[in-house]
Amino acid sequence: MMSHSPGQNGSGKLSYILFRTRWGGILTFIALLTLWQLGSMFKVIHPVYIPKVTAIVQALFSVIVSGELLAHYSATLFRMFAGCGMSFIIGVPCGLVIGYSRAVFNLIEPVIELCRPTPVSAIIPIVILLLGVGDEMKIFIVAWASFWPMLVNVIDGVRGVDRTLMETARMFGATSWELFRKIILQAASPHIVTGMRVSIAISLIVTVVAEMLAGNNGIGFFILDAERTFRIPEMYAGVFSLAAVGYMVNRLFVLLESFIMAWHKGLTSKEAK
Amino acid sequence: MNLLSIKNISKEFVSANQHTFAIEKIDFEVKEREFISIIGPSGCGKTTLLMILSGLMPPTSGEIILKGRKVDTPPPGLILLFQDYSRSLLPWRKVLKNVCFGLELKRQRCSFNGHDVQRQAEKYLEAVGLLKFKHHYPWQLSGGMQQRVAIARALACEPSLMLMDEPFGSLDAQTRAELEDFLLRIWEEFQQTIIFVTHDIEEGVYLSDRIIVLAKSPSRIVKEFRNDLPRPRSQIETRTDPRFLEIRNEIHRMIMHKEKGLGGENDVT
Numbered sequence: 001m002m003s004h005s006p007g008q009n010g011s012g013k014l015s016y017i018l019f020r021t022r023w024g025g026i027l028t029f030i031a032l033l034t035l036w037q038l039g040s041m042f043k044v045i046h047p048v049y050i051p052k053v054t055a056i057v058q059a060l061f062s063v064i065v066s067g068e069l070l071a072h073y074s075a076t077l078f079r080m081f082a083g084c085g086m087s088f089i090i091g092v093p094c095g096l097v098i099g100y101s102r103a104v105f106n107l108i109e110p111v112i113e114l115c116r117p118t119p120v121s122a123i124i125p126i127v128i129l130l131l132g133v134g135d136e137m138k139i140f141i142v143a144w145a146s147f148w149p150m151l152v153n154v155i156d157g158v159r160g161v162d163r164t165l166m167e168t169a170r171m172f173g174a175t176s177w178e179l180f181r182k183i184i185l186q187a188a189s190p191h192i193v194t195g196m197r198v199s200i201a202i203s204l205i206v207t208v209v210a211e212m213l214a215g216n217n218g219i220g221f222f223i224l225d226a227e228r229t230f231r232i233p234e235m236y237a238g239v240f241s242l243a244a245v246g247y248m249v250n251r252l253f254v255l256l257e258s259f260i261m262a263w264h265k266g267l268t269s270k271e272a273k
Numbered sequence: 274m275n276l277l278s279i280k281n282i283s284k285e286f287v288s289a290n291q292h293t294f295a296i297e298k299i300d301f302e303v304k305e306r307e308f309i310s311i312i313g314p315s316g317c318g319k320t321t322l323l324m325i326l327s328g329l330m331p332p333t334s335g336e337i338i339l340k341g342r343k344v345d346t347p348p349p350g351l352i353l354l355f356q357d358y359s360r361s362l363l364p365w366r367k368v369l370k371n372v373c374f375g376l377e378l379k380r381q382r383c384s385f386n387g388h389d390v391q392r393q394a395e396k397y398l399e400a401v402g403l404l405k406f407k408h409h410y411p412w413q414l415s416g417g418m419q420q421r422v423a424i425a426r427a428l429a430c431e432p433s434l435m436l437m438d439e440p441f442g443s444l445d446a447q448t449r450a451e452l453e454d455f456l457l458r459i460w461e462e463f464q465q466t467i468i469f470v471t472h473d474i475e476e477g478v479y480l481s482d483r484i485i486v487l488a489k490s491p492s493r494i495v496k497e498f499r500n501d502l503p504r505p506r507s508q509i510e511t512r513t514d515p516r517f518l519e520i521r522n523e524i525h526r527m528i529m530h531k532e533k534g535l536g537g538e539n540d541v542t
Contacts, residue, residue, distance in 0.1 A: 164360040167329055171347045172378040172430070182374075186365050263365040267412045 051233045059233035060240055068222075069241060075217040076207055079135060083142025084203040087150050090143075091199075092192060095154025100184065105155070116152065120145040120206060124213065133214035138207065145206040146199035153198065157191025158184055190264045197253045204246055276434060276466050277303040277326075282335035283491075284321055294491035295321045298335070301485060301494065303434075303468065308460060310477030311470045312524065313487030319470045320356060322492065323436045326468070327353040339434070352432040356439045358423040362411040369394055369407035372426045397429040398422075400459065417448035421455075428459060434466045441476070450508050453480060457506060474524050478502075479511060486524055496527060 018024050033053050039045040040052040063069040098104050098112075120141060127144075131137040161184055169183050211220025219238055226235035258265050284296040295318040303309060313319055324330040326337055328347040337344040339351065347353075352375070355361040362371050372394035398404045401421040403414075411419050420440060427435060441449045457480060460467055471477045477484050484498040502517055511517055 162360050164355055164357045165363065167324075168355060168361040169374075169378065170329060171327055171351075171353050172375045173347060173349065174378050178378060182378075183363070186363070189365075261365075263410055266410060267364050270412050 048232060051236065055233045056236040056240060059231075060237035063234060063237055069219075069238075072217055072219045072222045073241075073245070076211065076219045079138050079142060079210070079218065080200075080203045080207040083139045083207070084146050084199055086139070086143040087147035087199055087203075088196065091147050091150035091195070092154055095151045095192075095195075096158055096180075096184070096188075098151070099155040099158025099188070100180070105159075112148070112151065116148040121209070124210075128213075138210040138213075138215070138218075141210050142203045142206045146203040149198040149202060150195040153191045153195025154188065157188030157195075160191070161187040190261055193253075193257050193261065197250070197257070200249055200253065201246070204242075204249065208242065275302045276305045276307075276340060278338040279303075279326065280336050280338065282322075282325060282332045282337065284318070284325060284330075285333040296325070296332075297491040297493045299487075299492070299494055300335075301497070303466060305433075305466055306464055307466055307483060308457075308481045309468045310481035310484045311468065311487060312474055312477040312484060312528075313470075313472065313492065314489050314528065315472050317487050317489030318492035319472075319487065320438055322487075323353055323438050323468075323470060327351055327436055329353070350433045351436070352427040352430055352434070353436045354423055354427055354438060354440050356442065358420045358440065359411070359416065361423055362419060362426075364410065364412055366411075367407065368403065368409050368411060368414070368422050369398065371411060371422055372398055372429050375426050375430045394425075394429050397425040400428065401425040401455070417444050417452065420444065420452065424452075424456075424459075428463065431463065432465065434468070437467065437469045439471055440469075442472070449476075454506075454508065456480065457504075461505075474521055474528070475512070478517060478520050478524070479506060479508075484520070484524065486527060498524065 036045075036050075037053040040047050040050055060069075098108055123144065124141060127137050127140055131140055165183050165187060166179065169179050174182065207218070208220035208223075211218035212224045215221055219242060223235055223238035223242075226232070226238060279299060279301050282296060282299045283294065286293045286295055299322065311319060311322070321330065325332045326344070328337075328344045328351075331345065339348050342348070344351075363374060366374065369391070373390050376390045376393055395404060395407065398407055401424055403418060403421055403425065406414060406418065411422060414422065424440075441452055444452065453476065456467075459465075469477070469480055478500060481500050484500055486495045486498070487493065488495045498520060500520060502511055502514060502520075
């Protein structure tokens with residue numbers, strides 16, 4: 001933790017704002033937008049390719065009101081959650097089994113270590129060949145990309161369960177099922193949630209990329225299409241909206257995390273001291 | 274009547290190309306309601322011994338008989354209190370739920386067969402003086418309090434035999450004295466048998482009826498002491514009793530002598 005002595009003459013309030021509140025960060029954000037706005041206004045940067053912030057916000061507002069953006073987002077979010085959901089449904093049980101059994105881990109680990117670092121972009125042609133260019137392809141790519149971080153986090157979580165906890169439970173006469181349900185699943189849950197968070201972030205990225213490949217809807221398509229039809233402010237509006245959605249999804253997850261696992265937050269912040 | 278017979282236990286660890294004897298031919302009997310201290314230098318395999326006694330680790334040879342039955346899995350009625358008590362509490366459960374944990378699992382196995390797990394847990398939390406912390410998480414409590422939660426969890430199962438692995442090792446002197454007396458009280462009240470492992474000679478003498486001294490690498494019994502100090506024990510009177518000092522000094526001398534004797538072959542000490 002940063003500790004700052006507020007005794008220095010007059011700087012007490014400033015240092016409080018800098019060290020203890022989020023206002024500094026918000027100020028930086030506004031300053032950058034202002035710089036952008038001014039740069040575009042006075043043609044320091046290309047005013048057509050990089051339009052004014054106000055023009056972008058205006059475009060954003062009009063595509064929201066017209067319902068165009070919403071229609072694209074419903075397609076995007078469907079693909080994203082379908083793909084991500086599949087990777088949860090398959091990744092969590094697989095990770096639990098692989099993490100629990102040394103033998104299964106030894107059997108499967110090389111495959112994981114080969115698949116995981118392979119860029120998802122490289123397998124896109126294969127998936128298009130097998131599944132076409134429709135939703136199946138997009139959802140599969142999202143599921144594939146978000147599956148690996150999910151899996152690896154669950155495996156780490158299970159393998160990292162404290163031996164003492166396991167022995168305690170065995171000593172109290174826990175059956176294998178009780179050991180799994182009352183110890184492993186609980187102790188690994190922070191890792192599982194971290195895996196989900198990483199997976200969701202990746203799935204948003206990959207969904208947008210997949211939508212740029214083919215098709216005629218989704219926010220990825222919207223951005224690319226706006227560029228091709230020279231609706232430059234709309235193109236930026238799409239990007240802005242993605243920034244907001246990405247931020248909100250992550251924020252929501254952090255909130256969920258601290259709500260479901262207050263124990264873990266408390267424990268780790270105590271260990272950090 | 275003998276509650277527990279430890280018959281010629283040895284434990285050998287085999288790694289890559291090395292055989293290490295951790296325990297060599299340990300053999301002793303434990304009577305019902307006895308309080309036994311096992312004293313030995315650190316690293317002498319005391320924890321391994323307790324893991325074997327509680328059925329969590331198989332011995333290489335020898336056997337353990339508890340109430341006429343061979344121990345190969347953790348038997349009902351036996352509780353081991355781990356040295357790492359803070360790591361043996363479930364961090365996602367609040368104190369009360371932690372105490373319930375053993376009861377949930379041992380329901381059919383321990384002598385407690387009531388239905389009200391919660392009330393049983395509260396009773397023992399009260400016994401260790403932590404009832405008002407029942408809604409705290411273990412990591413919000415101090416080390417001594419965590420240890421008392423672990424003790425309450427063990428007691429709630431009403432075990433007939435408790436194995437304790439240096440349970441007060443990392444506590445400050447005052448908390449330690451308090452918990453020693455607390456342990457003696459509950460031992461008498463609940464009529465248990467306790468095997469108490471420690472590296473602190475005075476603590477071992479203060480608590481027990483019998484003291485078993487171990488030597489290290491491999492761990493084996495050097496000597497047994499009968500401890501006839503009067504009960505109830507008191508931190509002041511017992512510890513200044515000439516007989517207490519006599520036993521303590523004898524054990525001390527023996528351990529020092531042993532260490533010296535081993536010094537030639539083992540420079541690490």
